Amino acid sequence: MAPLPFLHGLQVTVLSVLLLCWAGVCGGSPDPRHRDSLIQQEASRQTGGTVLLTEAERRLSTHLHKLKRQEVEGPQFPPAMHFFKARPFIQRSPVFKLLQKMPKGAALHVHSFSLVGVDWLVKNVTYRPLCYICFTLTQSVRFVFSATQPRPLPYCSSWVLLETLRAKVDNTSDLDHSLMQNLTLFTGDPDSAYPSQDTVWDRFEESFSAASGLISHVPVFKDYFYQGLKQFYMDNVMYLELRSGVALTYELDGSTHGRAWCLKTFQDVTRMFVKDYPDFLGTRIILSVNRGLNVSEVKAVVEEAIHLQEEFPEVMAGFDLVGREDRGRPLWYFREALSLPAERGVTLPYFFHAGETDWEGRDVDENLLDALLFNTSRIGHGFALTRHPLAKELSRKRGVAVEVCPISNQVLGFVSDLRNHPAAVLLLEGQPMVISSDDPASFGAAGLSYDFYEAFVGLGGMSAHLGTLKELALNSIRYSSLSPQLKDKALALWQRKWDQFISENLQ
Incomplete structure (x- = not known):
């Protein structure tokens, strides 16, 4: 977001004063007005820093700030704890209870087999x-x-x-x-259960294998998806974009259905849900395959994705490669397959997982740059983005949002104290960003509120305010794959819900 005109003037003034002082022209104690200007200028750069709040919103923001300060100064600070230990404290938090009521817009990074509580x-x-x-x-x-x-x-x-x-x-x-x-990965003693990143990832992948036989059964598949939409809707989420392999579902006699049937089912169940809950906007699917496949296998799925997008334009959003980046093949390995749509003269949007690693300099650490080379629409996780200044600059200039999933990154071993999450820096810089929950059922969470809490209290610290939350919610619609017309509809619907939320929660 470009700085407001008066802020641009403020930047010039403050920078001029600083340059003069550094040149030795200034002497004595710094002017308090210049200090205030610096603080205001820095605050304007963070996510939500240029959002103009109404009087009612400012009052609620002040109340939220007071509640957050009590939490920060309390005996336990949940973002500094492993989520499995922090969850009961979060559930009792007045900040969390308020965030549950808040219209959060869309969840743009969620995997279809981890929607519903186990x-x-x-x-x-x-x-x-x-x-x-x-x-x-x-x-x-x-x-x-x-x-x-x-x-x-x-x-x-x-x-x-x-x-x-x-x-x-x-x-x-x-x-x-x-x-x-x-x-699920949830346990009362995560430190003993998951002593290493390899251990927790092995257990994570094992849990999906265990659940797949249940969820892939045709009647369960339909009920599960409907129930998942309901859990997110009850958490005040109005739209979902799901990563899904949608490969095979099966009947009692062992017969199976392929991706086209699955997409048709996603579409039909979504329409049924919207009919039951008219203020829910819908669902779109990002077709996903594991990055452990070879080039020819991925090429075949990209071919299929092109055809499925033509057949199901309402529900098919694009394509992604999923699975643990540190064990999988880098994006550049799949360049022949990923170049196929451009060679055919068709558009297949990409939504690549990239930068979900804490290993700097290895092959997969280049996934962020390669994702941008292949014109990714968003960056999934982007945990390593702060270590790639060029990728950060390019994504900012292009308006490529980072899908930040705080709880997932903590549970899967990338960061222990969420105050140290790299996205804390991105929030302060106003990097394009959305908050999502990745695999909530696997982590003992539900919907989106837990991740919004961790982002607001942990990543945002005391500088995050209601404007931060408002911009994050709006970003989830702005950076979605919806058409411009549907984005306008979604923004109008969200604004009505937001205004109601403000009025009902004023102190």
Whole structure:
């Protein structure tokens, strides 16, 4: 956002004074007015720094600031703690309770298989008929729905009906709890459970493998997606862009459906949800494949993505490569596949995960520059962006927003104290940014409010205010893949919700 005219003049004045002082012209104590001007100029550069607040908004911002100060000065400061330990403190926080009510706009970085809390998966889905379970050699589980005895898996025990297993155990609550532990990373002692980044990533990927047999079953797939939309809607999110492999779903007889069927289902369920909740704007899908594939495999999916975008323009947003960057192949390895749309003269928007690493100088650390070379629409995570000044400058000039997911970055081992998250610098610089939740179900979170709390209290510190929150929410619409007409509609709808939020929460 360009500085306001009066701020530009202020910059010139202050810089002139500083240059004179550095040249030795000034003497004695600095002028307090110049100090105030410097502080105002720096504050104007941060996210929300040029947002003009109404009188009502300023009053609510003052109240929020007071609540945040009490939190900062309290005995526990949640952003400095691992989220698994901080969650009960966050849930009791007056700041968090206010943020839950706030219209947050859109969630633009969420994976489709981590939408819904695992308690719903276990207590609803695993109690459905014909649900089988087996236990793996890696001390995890696999599920499948089948009309007949499923074929054995080489790394798993014999399949057993969960209904039969529950009839044999004394305490089904204990069994259900153990199943939940296999579907989420959440634990009371994360330091012991995940002593290294490799450990937590292995467990993270294992939990998705465990959940996939449940979520990919056709009836569950539809119910799960609807329930996921509802959980985000209840958290005052009005639009979603989901990363999804949408590869295969299956029926009881073992027959399967491909990506086109899945996209059609996403579209149909979204329309049904919007009919039930007319103030929800919709969902779009970013087709995603794992970066561990080879070039020919990714090329085939890019080909398919081009056709799917033509067939489903309403729901298909673009393409991404997902999975752990440090173990996967860099974007440049896939350049032949990623150049295919341009060679065909078609547009396939990219939304690349890039910079989700803390290893400076390795091959994958160039993903940020390569993502920009391939004209990515947004940068997923961008944790390493502050170590790439050129990429930061280019993304700012092009208006390429960073999708910041604070809880994910902490849980997956990139940063322990969120006050030290690189995005804290990006917030102060006013870098284009949106806040999202990545895999909330895997982390024991829900919707978007937990990540907004960590961003507002941890990343933003005491300098973040209501204007910061307002701009972050507006950014989620501005940097979405929606058409200009739908963005206008979304902004108008969000403004009505925002005005109501302000009026209902004034002290």
